Amino acid sequence: MKLLKGTVLSLALILLPMTAQSFLKDGNVLLDHCSVAEEYIGKLTADADTAFKVGYCYAWVSKALVYMLRHRSQSPQLHVCFPVTGDTFDVSPNHGVRILVKYLKGHPERLHEDPTLLTVDAFRDAFPCPEE
Numbered sequence: 001m002k003l004l005k006g007t008v009l010s011l012a013l014i015l016l017p018m019t020a021q022s023f024l025k026d027g028n029v030l031l032d033h034c035s036v037a038e039e040y041i042g043k044l045t046a047d048a049d050t051a052f053k054v055g056y057c058y059a060w061v062s063k064a065l066v067y068m069l070r071h072r073s074q075s076p077q078l079h080v081c082f083p084v085t086g087d088t089f090d091v092s093p094n095h096g097v098r099i100l101v102k103y104l105k106g107h108p109e110r111l112h113e114d115p116t117l118l119t120v121d122a123f124r125d126a127f128p129c130p131e132e
Contacts (some may be wrong), residue, residue: 024060027111027118029065031104033057036100061096064119065089078120081129091127099126 021090024030035049038058046054048051066076069089091099103122110118 003089024075024115027104027115029053030057030060030118031111032102034061034097034101034104037097041097057097057100058093060115060119061100062093064089064116064123065091065096068120068123076090079129080127082123084128096123099123 016038034057036053040046040050040054041111045077065082068080068084100119100122103125104118107118110121
């Protein structure tokens, strides 16, 4: 229990900028927005509501990837073994959106949970680190 509290606290402190500006109340809203974004990958036109959802999802995923990469050495909870080529990690925003949607659809029992934790878990699930 103490470990869980520490994990949630460190994630909250590190990812606070993501959630402070967010209106995402849970994984249901995140799934809604990112499902629309996944559907619109490669399309150039959309109505205003669709464009908002697509943009919001891409901003969310991009910000999550950047935070997780920058802060992974500071917090073991954020340690994700992203594929890397040279100095660049090989996860595009499109790839990130697909990973997140697949995870959320595969875990409907968790959609009531905090979107930040769901996002971290989606990437940890997709890119697990080898056992040390």
